[in-house]
Amino acid sequence: MLARTALRSTRTFASAKNGAFNFAKRSASTQSSGAAAESPLRLNIAAAAATAVAAGSIAWYYHLYGSASAMTPAEEGLHATKYPWVHQEWFKTFDHQALRRGFQVYREVCASCHSLSRVPYRSLVGTILTVDEAKALAEENEYDTEPNDQGEIEKRPGKLSDYLPDPYKNDEAARFANNGALPPDLSLIVKARHGGCDYIFSLLTGYPDEPPAGATVGAGLNFNPYFPGTGIAMARVLYDGLVDYEDGTPASTSQMAKDVVEFLNWAAEPEMDDRKRMGMKVLVVSSVLFALSVWVKRYKWAWLKSRKIVYDPPKESATRH
Amino acid sequence: MGFWDAVTDLIDAATPWATVEAEAPADIPAESAPAAETTEETTAETKAEEPAAAAEEPEEEAEAEAEEEEEDEDEDEIVDPKETLEEECRNSKECAPAKHHYDECVARVTGGTGAEGEDCVEEFFHLAHCATQCAAPKLWNVLK
Numbered sequence: 001m002l003a004r005t006a007l008r009s010t011r012t013f014a015s016a017k018n019g020a021f022n023f024a025k026r027s028a029s030t031q032s033s034g035a036a037a038e039s040p041l042r043l044n045i046a047a048a049a050a051t052a053v054a055a056g057s058i059a060w061y062y063h064l065y066g067s068a069s070a071m072t073p074a075e076e077g078l079h080a081t082k083y084p085w086v087h088q089e090w091f092k093t094f095d096h097q098a099l100r101r102g103f104q105v106y107r108e109v110c111a112s113c114h115s116l117s118r119v120p121y122r123s124l125v126g127t128i129l130t131v132d133e134a135k136a137l138a139e140e141n142e143y144d145t146e147p148n149d150q151g152e153i154e155k156r157p158g159k160l161s162d163y164l165p166d167p168y169k170n171d172e173a174a175r176f177a178n179n180g181a182l183p184p185d186l187s188l189i190v191k192a193r194h195g196g197c198d199y200i201f202s203l204l205t206g207y208p209d210e211p212p213a214g215a216t217v218g219a220g221l222n223f224n225p226y227f228p229g230t231g232i233a234m235a236r237v238l239y240d241g242l243v244d245y246e247d248g249t250p251a252s253t254s255q256m257a258k259d260v261v262e263f264l265n266w267a268a269e270p271e272m273d274d275r276k277r278m279g280m281k282v283l284v285v286s287s288v289l290f291a292l293s294v295w296v297k298r299y300k301w302a303w304l305k306s307r308k309i310v311y312d313p314p315k316e317s318a319t320r321h
Numbered sequence: 322m323g324f325w326d327a328v329t330d331l332i333d334a335a336t337p338w339a340t341v342e343a344e345a346p347a348d349i350p351a352e353s354a355p356a357a358e359t360t361e362e363t364t365a366e367t368k369a370e371e372p373a374a375a376a377e378e379p380e381e382e383a384e385a386e387a388e389e390e391e392e393d394e395d396e397d398e399i400v401d402p403k404e405t406l407e408e409e410c411r412n413s414k415e416c417a418p419a420k421h422h423y424d425e426c427v428a429r430v431t432g433g434t435g436a437e438g439e440d441c442v443e444e445f446f447h448l449a450h451c452a453t454q455c456a457a458p459k460l461w462n463v464l465k
Contacts, residue, residue: 072442072443073442073443073446074440074442074443074446078446078449078450079450081450081453081454081457082457083457083460083461084457084458084461089323089326090323090324091323091324091326091327092323092326098465202453205401205403206449208445208449212423212427212440212441212442212444212445213426213427213430213431213440213441214430214435214438214439214440214441214442215440215441215442215445216440225442225445225446225449230442240399240400240401241399249465250399251399252399252400252401252402252403252464253401253403253404254401254402254403254460254464255464255465258464
């Protein structure tokens, strides 16, 4: 591959040179015919030398480093397979039952490591929880009050306007608890990764029982084909039957992953349902306006389009002027 | 596809004899995934039991039994459909070339006849890509 690109570049280089040379020849020919026109032999030597340098540099690289293994598939990570997510279709909304299940998975599994700091309790109301459920959930956690008369900051139970609590006090504490790896905030993770939902679903369900033969997995890392570099600090977290769904859905690994990913998609894009409805309205209104404009145009142009231009040639007369 | 779904959804909602369901009807997975045998069994069983339990309310014994079975399945017999589907795909004709390469690589590397430092990550990727690609639509039929 590298050799081929190198060859190609020498060829373009040579042709560029030819162009310059032709130009020089044309201007020279106006002056004298015996100017030092470069012979084909010299051109060939230049091309051969350039090729030799290219090949030599490759050989030197191998001599220095032994093997060329840049941009290996492992470095890139396995590209996630596309799954037919229903909520991503044009005329489909989120499945709110799935969101509810997904939120349960997040709370019971992911929340011990990952924050979801951009999601307030109030946004859960009506989409995932009822008001009372959301209030009860908020009240389970304590938040700082405003400073009181003596400037002391006290604790109060959470309100709907509070945001979901972080599992760790700060990033340093999070790293310390996870062998130096920082579990990223999941609020926007679906938008923050190539492959979005497909990637995260594949990541969560893609841990093989054991890494393929010969693969090296760093200390404290786990083999996951979808993670670029294949060594990820997060171990497999979802196992069959880990949560008990309130609606009785069998909690297989892939079911939980699907639900939590749809939930994370909602967290990153809570406006999606509204956005699609607004898009529909725009389409309806603009198609009506377009139809209207076509009719108005027909009306306005009617006199022009329906006129008839008649050429009435003068009567042929016997007399010639 | 999506557009006509929307239209038929609207019509369904408007007609008085239609049943409006917030979720996909329960029997879809069992029918449309003939490939998933083990999962098909489990889903079909659980799905079949639900209506049965609801219909035979007076017969308390039957209901209790059904519920017990259901709980058993929920707790320790959950089989991940993704695993079974992908296993089938890995062994299908479609993925035979990828699997052949992978197996050969594993034999080479574990047998010590491969190049120094060789690993089977790339072969693994090809096989995984093929298997997930083949299982994806089937999996979505089974999952809720």
